Amino acid sequence: MSTDADCLFCKIVDGEIPADVVAQTDEAVAFRDVNPQAPTHALVVPRSHFADAAALADGEPDTLASMVRVARDVAHAAGLDDYRLVFNTGEGAGQTVFHTHLHVLGGRAITWPPG
Ligand code: 5GP
Ligand code: ZN
Numbered sequence: 001m002s003t004d005a006d007c008l009f010c011k012i013v014d015g016e017i018p019a020d021v022v023a024q025t026d027e028a029v030a031f032r033d034v035n036p037q038a039p040t041h042a043l044v045v046p047r048s049h050f051a052d053a054a055a056l057a058d059g060e061p062d063t064l065a066s067m068v069r070v071a072r073d074v075a076h077a078a079g080l081d082d083y084r085l086v087f088n089t090g091e092g093a094g095q096t097v098f099h100t101h102l103h104v105l106g107g108r109a110i111t112w113p114p115g
Contacts, residue, residue: 002059004049009099013047022077027063028070030104039107040078044070051098053087071104080106086114 003010011017012031019031022042033041044067050056057064068085075083083106088095 001048002050004099007049007099008097009043009045009101010049013045023070023074025066025070027060027066030070030074033103038105038110040075040080040083040104042071042074042104044074044102044104045099050100052089052095052100053102054089056100067102071102074104075106078107082106082110084110 003014008017012019013029019034021029021031023030023044026047028044028046030042030044033043046056046060046063046067048056048060048063050059053064071083071085075081083104086103086105087100088103
């Protein structure tokens with residue numbers, strides 16, 4: 001499993017930095033976003049370090065599928081059938097942490113198009 005000693009989300013996966021963990025599997029960890037944009041806002045991250053979703057798809061495609069299932073379970077645990085899943089990819093699209101993470105957003109009306 002690849003890790004990056006300087007990566008914030010690798011440190012959360014390792015427990016070196018605390019987070020409010022809401023679900024975990026052998027492949028992924030889900031925790032509440034520190035700056036929530038909706039009543040439910042969790043991040044699902046792979047335990048392995050990959051910079052973005054496409055790199056994860058190349059390196060561990062099964063983990064990518066597992067993350068979507070974890071996201072669904074987090075949403076259902078919050079009582080949500082409707083939710084939005086987002087992978088920001090690249091700075092221009094709003095990615096600020098380069099350990100891929102799946103945003104799970106719900107609990108309010110989520111509009112389209114996104115900002
Ligand atoms: P991005 O902008 O890369 O798509 O999303 C990064 C997310 O990570 C942001 O929504 C931000 O609020 C969240 N975040 C940044 N630092 C921390 C942290 O230390 N703990 C937690 N729980 N979330 C963080
Ligand atoms: Zn990382």
